[in-house]
Amino acid sequence: MDWLERMNNALNYIEENLDSTIDYKKIAQEAYCSEFHFSRMFSSISGISLSEYIRRRRLTLAAFEIQKSDIRIIDLAIKYGYESADSFSRAFYKTHGIKPSEARSMGVQLKAFPRISFQISIKGDTEMEYRIENLDFDLRVIGKGNKVKTSRAFKTIPSLWSSAKKDGFMEELIDLSWEDPKCTLESLLGVCGKEAAIMDEEFTYFMGVRYDGDVPSGMESIIIKHSTWAVFPNIVEAWKRLYSEWVPTSGYELADIPCIECYYPPKHKPRHELWVPVVPKQ
Structure with a gap:
């Protein structure tokens, strides 16, 4: 409550x-x-x-x-x-x-949009799998950012990856990915916002990989400093249930850090995960 x-x-x-x-x-x-x-x-x-x-x-x-x-x-x-x-x-x-x-004029038809009121919806009929990961190093991600309208994110982001596959950018990222991984946050990454700030109508979706070498021409790097992450399999399902089901009852708060979508190679289970930065609720 x-x-x-x-x-x-x-x-x-x-x-x-x-x-x-x-x-x-x-x-x-x-x-x-x-x-x-x-x-x-x-x-x-x-x-x-x-x-x-x-x-x-x-x-x-x-x-x-x-x-x-x-x-x-x-x-x-x-x-x-x-x-x-x-x-x-x-x-x-x-x-x-x-x-x-x-x-x-009296008798004209107008539209009234009532005030929203949040209420608890009793669900829980389907479990929500997650795990807590603690990282003891800063994440340095290199890649490129694209502006995405928040309302169309679920449609736009898959098309960005599809375009990256066609134009060779995805393969370029794969070639730069780690051979000796430090953690399970490896492979193709989609960082949902480059800066920690209010993103309402649109945000920057940063496509990249973890990499500590020199930044290739045409790319840039971002560094994410955070230790505790809640990790959920199935990105689309996780986004739909994160705010309304997991956050209210988890005992965690969302940290002021972008979430990360992690896309693994073929045959990897799960195929993709959503990494959510969290801090224990005070």
Whole structure:
């Protein structure tokens, strides 16, 4: 219930500041969650991006105000974070299908997007396999990054690997991979974000391998410093269940570090794993 209370506290903060500046760092603080993970956690659980949720809630309240008061459109635009009446009108039309001025008429049809409330869903009918790994060294990963829209990540990332196979980049990475591995985090890696920061609409997906030699031309390196990882087989299934099922009851918090997708060679079991940075819950 502690996790549930934190998430709803974050929603309370959003609701109380819809007509003022919303600090994304403050949202994550209210949830006692790392900035890096909150937006992806929110999207995974709710099915909508954090920024889109805020936009819809603001335009819902704006529609209520238009019908209940004589407030000027420009004042309403500024109140809900738009730089001009035109940008507000475009967003209003996109959501409600009519212009703000037309919404003053009685009998017009508008759309109200209610506030989200997180609740515990009793599941547990399918076990969730995981193990805890402790690494006593920094991870140095070399490769290339690509911008990925969060809402399309499950479709975009496989296509990135498919393209890497066709253009030879995947083979180049395989040739650089470790012959004498230090741990099980070997083979092709997909780092879900280069920096620890809020990633809402998009993030950088870094494709690479662990490597301590000179960085080849056209590539770059990133270093990930963290020791404790929760590791889950089956990346797609793990992403779907991580935030809503494992995190709330695990006794761990998500660290402010990117998750890593690890893709193993053919015939390896499991074929792929999701490595999630964690710290014991205080």
